[in-house]
Amino acid sequence: MNIYLREFAKVFHNDYIIMVADGAGWHHSKGLVIPDNMEIICLPPYTPEMNPIEQIWRELRSRGFPNEVFSTLDKVVHLLCETICSLTVLTVQRITYRDWITAISMTN
Secondary structure: OHHHHHHHHHHOOOOOEEEEEOOOHHHOOOOOOOOOOEEEEEOOOOOHHHOHHHHHHHHHHHHHOOOOOOOOHHHHHHHHHHHHHOOOHHHHHHHHOOHHHHHHHHHO
């Protein structure tokens, strides 16, 4: 996580980054080094509806993964790739937009 944060901060060195993270242990570890141009805001526990990636997973499941048994892992990967590619930018924006994310980023 430290390597990821450091490299992310380097790429956007002229920006102040507000990163929203879930409750994974490495997102708030005591050994975590947060770059000066970054802030991490953790979502409250047990709130998947607040985590935009959860909406992506839900959309992928509804589009391409009904109750089905796959005969091989390759078939799962193939369908996942097809399903991901079917998502448009507008669809992703529609299902992941949250007023509170915009409000946080505009106050900093």
